[in-house]
Amino acid sequence: MESPFRADVLIGKVALLTGGGSGIGFEISAQFGKHGASIAIMGRRKNVLDDAVLVLQSLGIPAIGLVGDVRKQEDAQRVVEATVKHFGKLDILVNAAAGNFLVSAEDLSPNGFKTVMDIDSVGTFTMCHEALKYLKKGGPGRCSEHGGFILNISATLHYTAAWYQLHVSAAKAAIDALTRNLALEWGTDYDIRVNGIAPGPIGDTTGMSKLVPPEMNSKARDYMPLYKVGEKWDIAMAAVYLASDAGKYINGTTMPVDGGLWLSKPRHLSKDAVKQLSRTVEKRSRATPAGLPTSKL
Template structure:
């Protein structure tokens, strides 16, 4: 039986944990060959072996996408290995919370580098290949899914620069959607609420924030990475004539 994504190639950033890992598994189950991109090569190798053992196809690509040359090389390695690129999932993200007053600007720079510049680097490198795939079989359509956040829809005290990056992702996604979707490269944004991933642990060195996030996760039945992976799979498996521009997935307790 042919799966919906048989014959296609997907690249997932931030594939070494959480939403990225779950998305890579889901796309492989749907028949896509998957390039796993992140910095933690050991985890990528383990995931690639798992996908292969389950009958899928995966390639581990170690790269720091905040470096434009490494992001471009990751895309090029994917295309050279698999021969094409049909789906890009920009998932890599960093969340460092706290007030703007008295903040450490290096934390802002790190978030902007991962959440914004990394997404731009991979998208820029991938676009020529996605446009080409949209003109060819097997589907004659290609997809970009940018993983944003509810923090791209609503701003909160203490989330200032994280909000900035996610509002920026939403704005960039909408502009790019208007630029290229009629060329059958669909561009969509997926905005999760609370998900059980490593994201909150990025603030473990800040006791007040660690306590607040721990309380939220204790009191909320949060989403699992697989819930978001299901959303990504839904977006990229729509028929050619249907484009999902925005998908907002929230824990019922948080909605």
């Protein structure tokens, strides 16, 4: 799809994306590059990174791949420093690395819980911690009087509760809290904006194939307001908006991009049934003697 943004809205920016070699992270990488940014992607699988870099470079996007695990502080430090060494600075950090699987709370091992917390929440903080000195106003390599931008990829699972997603709900709740607190502290001290995006069900992603059974699609009309699955492009466009000057006054916000799904509940009555019920109640109300409660009839 054609972008609604100018092709130069991120011109001159350098972005580092964890989990940027596949899925939503790669789409954000590609769209940032198409809008003028130079791209560094971080991941644990060299073959995935190499393939992603080749695609980005074929689009004319300056791009490098850096192998690293967000759970390891030494990897985070090395990747951030390698990005700055290669491109001269760092303007944008996107934390898109994540882990997930379906499991009931009683079958979830403490190690499984810890693994997801370490990748999602601890990994996000570790990357932010190592990137701070390059993102803050006046930091090494910064040519702007303003600070940089951090984008954390979250979810909507923890807004209420989600079946078999205790570990991920806890991790994403921590990311949202981290986003707000860093926006407050680093926005005040260093002019760094920190925001998040909470994607809904996005087609052609590992999450959809692993977490959404095919039979759920037949029930979708009952609970999805827009009755459609989102696209990776939708998340990437929200990311471009937040990273560009269009989002320069947005800080500490996690934006749900899910077609309103997080607001929804199954429809218990059809619209026709509601109309009929309303007419019945109205008739009873008109038939009730003045001053006599309907419960006494």
